[in-house]
Amino acid sequence: MTDPHLAGTAPARALAVIGAGSLARTLLAGWQRAGVPFPSVLTVSRTASRAAEIAWPGVTALSLEDDASAATRAVRGAGLVVVAVKPWMLHEVAPRIAGALEPGAIVVSVMAGVRLDTLRTALGGTNPVVRVLPNTPSQVNAGIAGLAAGAAAPADVAVVRDLFAALGDVIEVDEDGLDALTMLSGSGPALMFLLAEKLATAAEHQGFAPDQAARIARGVLAGAGALIAETGDDPAELRRRITSVQGVTHHAVSVLEERDLGGSVIAAADAGLARARELATAPAPAGSTARPTSPTTGETT
Ligand SMILES: NC(=O)C1=CN([C@@H]2O[C@H](COP(=O)(O)OP(=O)(O)OC[C@H]3O[C@@H](n4cnc5c(N)ncnc54)[C@H](OP(=O)(O)O)[C@@H]3O)[C@@H](O)[C@H]2O)C=CC1
Numbered sequence: 001m002t003d004p005h006l007a008g009t010a011p012a013r014a015l016a017v018i019g020a021g022s023l024a025r026t027l028l029a030g031w032q033r034a035g036v037p038f039p040s041v042l043t044v045s046r047t048a049s050r051a052a053e054i055a056w057p058g059v060t061a062l063s064l065e066d067d068a069s070a071a072t073r074a075v076r077g078a079g080l081v082v083v084a085v086k087p088w089m090l091h092e093v094a095p096r097i098a099g100a101l102e103p104g105a106i107v108v109s110v111m112a113g114v115r116l117d118t119l120r121t122a123l124g125g126t127n128p129v130v131r132v133l134p135n136t137p138s139q140v141n142a143g144i145a146g147l148a149a150g151a152a153a154p155a156d157v158a159v160v161r162d163l164f165a166a167l168g169d170v171i172e173v174d175e176d177g178l179d180a181l182t183m184l185s186g187s188g189p190a191l192m193f194l195l196a197e198k199l200a201t202a203a204e205h206q207g208f209a210p211d212q213a214a215r216i217a218r219g220v221l222a223g224a225g226a227l228i229a230e231t232g233d234d235p236a237e238l239r240r241r242i243t244s245v246q247g248v249t250h251h252a253v254s255v256l257e258e259r260d261l262g263g264s265v266i267a268a269a270d271a272g273l274a275r276a277r278e279l280a281t282a283p284a285p286a287g288s289t290a291r292p293t294s295p296t297t298g299e300t301t
């Protein structure tokens with residue numbers, strides 16, 4: 001009889017997460033919040049300090065620093081394996097897990113850019129592999145994820161779809177669509193947070209104390225998000241309701257339009273798409289082992 005931890009629906013499967021960084025923690029927090037009852041959850045990080053950060057109740061956190069065979073141990077007995085390391089770490093992770101994957105275990109890659117062909121080859125070519133591109137609001141079950149199924153069997157795709165549906169919306173696309181979604185929905189929350197940061201800076205520029213400026217920015221972003229989520233109304237319509245003829249909003253928005261906000265966002269989307277495509281083959285960027293590298297762009301590593 002098939003071990004129930006290796007087959008069936010997502011909640012029935014033992015889960016291994018390779019990587020314990022920002023996205024791994026986001027996903028685990030979202031699944032815990034949604035009450036997805038995995039029979040067991042193991043994570044693997046490079047360092048013991050990172051493992052300590054994710055050793056939550058119900059999570060066994062292993063590290064390569066403590067145990068060089070941690071990745072192999074984690075995937076043995078797992079019916080679901082989520083690979084959540086930086087794209088340029090795949091070459092180091094794949095040899096550790098390829099030979100240890102259980103027959104039929106579904107591998108979910110959340111790595112930006114890395115193509116299904118590359119993943120299948122690196123992992124030995126026998127396990128089903130599905131790519132998913134989640135975002136950090138998944139932590140509060142308000143995420144949006146792209147899913148590219150490739151050649152995976154419909155039953156396996158359904159398991160992965162259900163898993164990410166617990167974290168929010170799931171859009172099924174081909175791999176080119178997934179590369180585009182990497183910036184649009186994967187990085188999208190960062191654009192919104194950047195806008196909130198700029199709003200706080202503008203508030204300070206106009207004389208508000210830093211704590212008041214932060215409250216203003218947070219309140220505006222949270223309030224606008226709640227309004228669009230709860231009403232389901234079109235963002236253009238919600239904006240119109242704020243914009244009086246020749247009023248304050250009209251004047252403020254005109255400044256952004258004159259400076260081509262729309263063109264800037266399209267250019268940002270194009271730059272993100274180009275980088276996602278580059279990540280398919282790119283080596284690690286310089287300084288990528290130290291984190292954070294930049295207070296301006298705020299990379300995690
Ligand atoms: N952050 C986001 O919003 C999104 C990220 N992604 C993708 O998710 C992936 C992870 O991103 P993110 O979580 O932000 O990155 P982080 O740098 O925060 O996390 C990467 C994790 O990988 C671990 N790691 C590195 N090498 C190994 C190894 N050989 N074996 C096991 N674990 C290892 C690191 O361990 P240690 O900390 O100990 O070094 C760290 O815990 C990336 O591929 C990214 O493209 C996709 C969508 C959104």
Ligand SMILES: O=C(O)[C@@H]1CCC=N1
Nearest residue numbers: 112182183186187188
């Ligand atoms: O910045 C990155 O590369 C990852 C993918 C999308 C969001 N974070």
